[in-house]
Amino acid sequence: MTHFDYTLEGPIGTRATLGMIVLQTDETLEYDLRQTFTAPDISLYVSRVPSGADVTPETLAQMSAALPASAALLPPDLTYDVVGYGCTSGTAVIGPDKIAEQVRAGCKARHVTDPLSALVALCKARGVQNLAFLSPYIEEVSVTLRDALNARGVATPVFGSFNEAIESKVAKISKASLYDAAMALGASDKVDAVFLSCTNLRTLEVIPQIEADLGKPVFSSNQALAWHMGQLAGL
Numbered sequence: 001m002t003h004f005d006y007t008l009e010g011p012i013g014t015r016a017t018l019g020m021i022v023l024q025t026d027e028t029l030e031y032d033l034r035q036t037f038t039a040p041d042i043s044l045y046v047s048r049v050p051s052g053a054d055v056t057p058e059t060l061a062q063m064s065a066a067l068p069a070s071a072a073l074l075p076p077d078l079t080y081d082v083v084g085y086g087c088t089s090g091t092a093v094i095g096p097d098k099i100a101e102q103v104r105a106g107c108k109a110r111h112v113t114d115p116l117s118a119l120v121a122l123c124k125a126r127g128v129q130n131l132a133f134l135s136p137y138i139e140e141v142s143v144t145l146r147d148a149l150n151a152r153g154v155a156t157p158v159f160g161s162f163n164e165a166i167e168s169k170v171a172k173i174s175k176a177s178l179y180d181a182a183m184a185l186g187a188s189d190k191v192d193a194v195f196l197s198c199t200n201l202r203t204l205e206v207i208p209q210i211e212a213d214l215g216k217p218v219f220s221s222n223q224a225l226a227w228h229m230g231q232l233a234g235l
Contacts, residue, residue, distance in 0.1 A: 017079070018082050022199075026051075033225075050062075054167075067102035076107070088221045091117070092147075135160070137161065137162075137163075158185050182196060195220070
């Protein structure tokens, strides 16, 4: 055997090192983030957290206990500029502060964010106070998130839902369905923008068309989360 000496280089993420905890049942968020963070000097590492096939307040709350172990499955020698937790409704149930605590119990993170915190920051940056809120889930799940937004200064006077609880179906809701629902809700003069809630919805490709036809900003969980991660990482 021939023995070779070697030298070491720094981590891949010379500009930013990002981590993301994605729900076990989520089929969309990881794909969307990899379309967003494409620069070769930005690294993105993904772990998964156990989550229920059906979305209820109970299954969302159960994720909290599993977050430290999921965060610990990210590469352990790295310090992350930002670690995101990828569940909008789960954040409303567990709470952003508890999520940050649980994530930091498993990995070294300078910042921790989530879709709820990201959306509030994005609305503040864009001067939006009233959202048309589109959810895929049953009202029992959505009301907690709407209350959490309202408590943070973002009202949702217009609400609509696909009334679906099964995540595998949520991930396959068509862009045409999203467009039609967003256009109907966003037409109200009570709202400044539209929010497409849920990291499992396929929103990125349809947002530009809705904005062009509606004439109002359109936000989604994945778009807001990526934006906030970028802001916190100084990108």
